[in-house]
Amino acid sequence: MDIIRVKNLVKSYEIYRKEPGLWGSVKSFFYRKKDFAEAVKDISFTIKEGEVVGFLGPNGAGKTTTLKILSGILYPTSGSVEVLGFTPYDRKKEFKKQFGIVMGQKDQLVRMLPAMDNFLLFKEFYEAPEGEFDKTLEELIELLDVKEFLNIPVRKLSLGQRMRCELIAALLHNPKVLLLDEPTIGLDVVAQKNIRDFIRKYNQKKKTTILLTSHYMDDIKELCERVIIINFGKIIYDGKLADLISRYATEKIIKITATDTISKESLGKFGRVEDYQGIRALIRVPRDRVKSVAAEIISSNLPVDDIFIEDMPISDIVRAIFEGR
Amino acid sequence: MFRQLKQASVIISSAFQRMLSYQFSVITYRIGEVAEVLVLILMWSAIYSSGNGAVKGFTLNEMITYVLVGNLCAVAVRSFLPSVVARDIEEGKLSMFLVKPIPYIKYIFLNELGRIFLSTVLSVISQLCVILFFLDRIFINTDWRYICLIFLMLILAFIIELLIGFLIGAIAFWTEEVNGLQTTLERIKRFFSGGYFPLSLLPIYLITASKYLPFQYSFFAPAQLYLKKVDLGQGLEGILIQVVWVILLSLIVRVVWHMGLRKYEAVGS
Ligand SMILES: Nc1ncnc2c1ncn2[C@@H]1O[C@H](COP(=O)(O)OP(=O)(O)OP(=O)(O)O)[C@@H](O)[C@H]1O
Ligand SMILES: [Mg+2]
Numbered sequence: 080m081d082i083i084r085v086k087n088l089v090k091s092y093e094i095y096r097k098e099p100g101l102w103g104s105v106k107s108f109f110y111r112k113k114d115f116a117e118a119v120k121d122i123s124f125t126i127k128e129g130e131v132v133g134f135l136g137p138n139g140a141g142k143t144t145t146l147k148i149l150s151g152i153l154y155p156t157s158g159s160v161e162v163l164g165f166t167p168y169d170r171k172k173e174f175k176k177q178f179g180i181v182m183g184q185k186d187q188l189v190r191m192l193p194a195m196d197n198f199l200l201f202k203e204f205y206e207a208p209e210g211e212f213d214k215t216l217e218e219l220i221e222l223l224d225v226k227e228f229l230n231i232p233v234r235k236l237s238l239g240q241r242m243r244c245e246l247i248a249a250l251l252h253n254p255k256v257l258l259l260d261e262p263t264i265g266l267d268v269v270a271q272k273n274i275r276d277f278i279r280k281y282n283q284k285k286k287t288t289i290l291l292t293s294h295y296m297d298d299i300k301e302l303c304e305r306v307i308i309i310n311f312g313k314i315i316y317d318g319k320l321a322d323l324i325s326r327y328a329t330e331k332i333i334k335i336t337a338t339d340t341i342s343k344e345s346l347g348k349f350g351r352v353e354d355y356q357g358i359r360a361l362i363r364v365p366r367d368r369v370k371s372v373a374a375e376i377i378s379s380n381l382p383v384d385d386i387f388i389e390d391m392p393i394s395d396i397v398r399a400i401f402e403g404r
Numbered sequence: 405m406f407r408q409l410k411q412a413s414v415i416i417s418s419a420f421q422r423m424l425s426y427q428f429s430v431i432t433y434r435i436g437e438v439a440e441v442l443v444l445i446l447m448w449s450a451i452y453s454s455g456n457g458a459v460k461g462f463t464l465n466e467m468i469t470y471v472l473v474g475n476l477c478a479v480a481v482r483s484f485l486p487s488v489v490a491r492d493i494e495e496g497k498l499s500m501f502l503v504k505p506i507p508y509i510k511y512i513f514l515n516e517l518g519r520i521f522l523s524t525v526l527s528v529i530s531q532l533c534v535i536l537f538f539l540d541r542i543f544i545n546t547d548w549r550y551i552c553l554i555f556l557m558l559i560l561a562f563i564i565e566l567l568i569g570f571l572i573g574a575i576a577f578w579t580e581e582v583n584g585l586q587t588t589l590e591r592i593k594r595f596f597s598g599g600y601f602p603l604s605l606l607p608i609y610l611i612t613a614s615k616y617l618p619f620q621y622s623f624f625a626p627a628q629l630y631l632k633k634v635d636l637g638q639g640l641e642g643i644l645i646q647v648v649w650v651i652l653l654s655l656i657v658r659v660v661w662h663m664g665l666r667k668y669e670a671v672g673s
Contacts, residue, residue, distance in 0.1 A: 092669060152499045152670045175505040187500040191422040200418050203411040204504045204511075 082256055082288045083126040083149065088158035090119040090144050118144040120312040121158070129286040131278075133293070133303030133320070137401050141312040142292045143182075146258050149290070150180045162256060176205060179249035183261035186241065187248060190234040194225065194244040197233065198251060205252040212251065219247045223277055239270035246277070259291040263298055275301050296393040310401055320393075327396045331369040333362045333376065334387040341381050349376060363391075411506070412514050419518025430523050434530045437479065441534055444471045460605050466631055469542040470602055472535050474627040477554070478599060479527035481562040481622045485516050489573025490582040493664075496671040509661065513566055545630050553639045554626045560646040561622040567653035568593070568618070574657075577664030598624025604633075615642075618649040 095111045119141040126132050134142050147153040148160055151167030151174070160167055165174035181187075188197045202212050220226055223243040228236055233244065242262065249257065259278070263271040275298055282289055282302075293299060299306060299320070306323060308316040316323060333350070335341075340357040349372050350364040364372045369388055376383060423430065445468055452464040462470065489512060492498045501508040535542065545551075572589055576582045594600060596619035603614050603624045614620050625642050628634045 147499070147670050150503050152502050153668070154666060170502065172505045175503055178503075180503055182499075185496065185500070189418065189422065191425055192418060196418060196421070200414060201504075203414045204506045206407060206411065206505065 080128050081125045082128050082130075082163060083124075083290065084159075084161040085125070085145075085149070086123045086159045088119055088122050088145070088148065088160060089117065089156045090141075090148060090153065091115040091117045091156045118312055119148075122309065122312070122314050123158075124307055124314065124317055126288060126290060128288055129282070130305060131282050131289040131291065131303050133291055133299040133306040134309065135292070135299065135306055135397055136309040140309045142309060143260055145309070146180070146182075146260050146290070146292070150178065150258055151175075176252060177254055178256040178258065179252070179254035180258040181242075181245050181249045181260065181262050183242065183259075183264035186233070186245060188233045188241070188244060191232055193230045193232050194236075194247075195229040197244070197248060201248050201251050207252055211253075215251060215253055216247070219250055222280070223247060223273075239266050239273075242266065242270075242274065243277075246274070250281070253285070255287060257287050257289045259289065259293075261292055261294065263293055263295055271295060271297070278302055296397070300393055308397065308400060316400060324390060324393065324396060327399060328391040329366060330363045330391050331366050332389045332391060333364055333369065333373055334389060335360050335362065335376065335383055336385040337382045338384045339382040341383075345381060415511060415514040416518035416521070419515040420521050421518075423519055423522050430526060433523065434526050437475075437527055438530050438534055441471060441475050441531065444475075445538070460602070461633075462602060462604075465541050466543055467602075468538055469631060470627045472531070472538060472542060473630045474598060474623040476528065476531040476535065477558055477561075477626045478597065478623045479531055480524060481558050481565050482524070482527075483516050483520055483562075483565050483569050485512070485566055485569030486572040486582070486586050488512065488516065488519075489570055490576040490586070493573070493576035493668065494580060494582075494671075496669075498668065499670045502665075509570065509657065512570070516566065516569075543631055545632060547632075549636055550629055550632070550639075553636060553643070554629050557621050557626050557629070557639070557643060557646065560643065560650060561618075561626075563650055564618045564646060564653060565622065567650070567657055570657055571653070571660055574660050574664050577667045593619050596620060597622050598627070602627075604628075616645060618646065618653075621646050 092115065094114050094116050096114055098106065118139075122141075122145070134145070136142050144153070148155050149162055149167055151170045154168045163174060163177055165171055167174065188194065189200065192200070198216060220229070223246060225240065225243050225247065228240055233241060236244065246262065262278070263274050266274065278289065278291070279302055281287060289302075291298065291302060303320055305318065306316065306320050307314060308323075332353075335346070337358045341360070343352055343355050343360075346352045346355070346360055346362060350362040353361040353363060362372075373386060373388060376386060448467045448471065449464065451459065452467070459467065492501070492512075498508065501511060504511075572586055573582070575585055579585075596603075596614045596617050598614075598620055603611055603620060606614070614624070621642055625634075625639070629639050
């Protein structure tokens with residue numbers, strides 16, 4: 080069953096351009112030129128129940144705009160959007176009770192209040208049934224390990240602590256659809272991993288449909304089987320992450336550890352050397368030749384201790400797609 | 405019903421809790437308020453002592469009563485809603501409410517109740533203290549019919565204050581610079597409420613106009629009722645005008661809200 084259905088979605092923002100400097104400001108005081116910026120240009124996709132889809136694209140691609148339309152915050156300029164069978168911008172109560180959203184750069188918690196008070200406030204917003212709510216809350220507090228700072232005003236929490244509380248706030252009402260806009264932004268690697276692990280577990284347990292944006296490819300790699308890539312407001316890839324890799328990852332990476340220093344030149348003949356550190360180096364090799372090159376390296380008389388073959392980082396693949404290669 | 409009450413009480417008390425962390429400004433603002441009233445009384449005393457004994461039918465004592473009772477009413481119904489609504493729109497905070505099952509208007513009204521509770525209580529107490537200080541000068545009205553009517557009038561005035569406050573804040577949907585307009589509108593409101601001087605000093609056409617505007621019912625009208633310068637019948641007529649305004653403003657709020665949301669850009673990622 081399709082939980083999210085987007086068809087020919089277009090969103091343009093009205094913008095007023097102002098020439099720089101004082102004179103430009105004076106002119107714009109009397110007359111402002113209206114212009115339109117198309118942030119999303121005719122995109123279509125569907126998402127099935129229980130899927131975790133990564134929504135990728137460079138800055139300004141239109142990801143946040145799309146999520147805002149899916150959650151009913153913004154009206155589309157044209158095209159149709161359907162989430163859980165509702166039209167989001169009708170903002171029906173029954174619809175809002177079934178989805179949750181986290182925007183990494185925008186807090187929904189009241190900063191002057193402790194997290195726990197916030198949760199109780201949210202409970203009233205959602206008119207959540209007493210027993211069920213308490214059970215969910217307890218579970219989430221446990222899973223995200225936020226017990227120690229539940230009673231500290233949110234403004235005094237660290238970014239990572241706050242983000243965990245934000246996640247809880249978005250999940251208190253057991254949503255069927257979860258929209259996550261950069262939930263790991265600004266977090267350290269450990270905190271990122273914690274959030275990631277949580278999202279994975281949560282999806283496995285509750286079968287929640289999740290649409291997630293992130294600029295950290297680890298998030299995408301670990302969570303999403305399917306990715307939608309968008310650039311300049313248009314979808315340029317929609318499919319399995321694995322297919323993306325096999326289609327676009329033209330190179331593999333051979334990681335070498337040696338017992339003694341190897342000169343850069345002697346490695347250079349196998350492929351493009353990267354991250355050269357004397358006894359450690361990475362060599363980029365075309366995919367189809369990786370096996371034979373690896374064999375060559377091992378059988379050479381270089382003091383190689385260890386050798387690993389890895390996929391190209393997804394960020395490189397995605398960058399290659401963004402750049403239209 | 406119970407559910408709704410609980411929801412309201414949780415929202416109000418969280419807003420109240422939040423305001424508690426601003427105790428200092430909550431208290432210092434009240435000093436300014438009391439000072440303003442005292443300055444007004446000083447001013448009128450000076451005017452009366454230099455000229456004739458009555459200004460348009462007000463004796464000095466009546467004028468002092470007008471200032472004191474009027475200000476007491478004004479602080480009791482005042483809110484700061486415009487700036488709250490405008491900020492939510494400008495900073496894109498409104499987005500977070502649009503995805504919640506509770507209507508924003510309902511939330512923000514309840515929130516405002518909790519937010520102003522402390523400052524309103526303190527204002528009312530400090531104004532009552534000033535009144536006690538001038539007790540031997542002021543006109544005393546203990547007729548419960550008048551008092552009840554004044555109460556009813558103030559409740560309606562508060563509802564109108566919230567509705568107008570919401571509309572003023574909603575200007576932020578259309579322009580990023582609400583402050584100038586907001587301040588000007590506040591001045592106009594104050595003028596037509598009789599906050600600067602009794603409206604009966606105005607030319608007759610402005611007096612008539614102000615009677616059909618909603619503003620005088622938070623200051624001038626209740627003060628006149630208290631002074632028995634208008635009778636109960638005229639007071640009831642005022643209430644009727646207020647009821648019409650509540651209905652009218654509710655409709656306008658609805659329309660403006662939906663038009664505004666079409667314009668809303670949800671800034672910030
Ligand atoms: N309120 C607005 N008014 C005008 N233009 C806007 C507005 N919001 C976004 N835009 C423009 O729309 C485009 C898409 O923005 P959007 O925030 O959707 O990008 P994004 O993919 O989320 O980027 P990022 O990865 O940086 O978060 C950008 O070019 C941006 O400048
Ligand atoms: Mg974004």
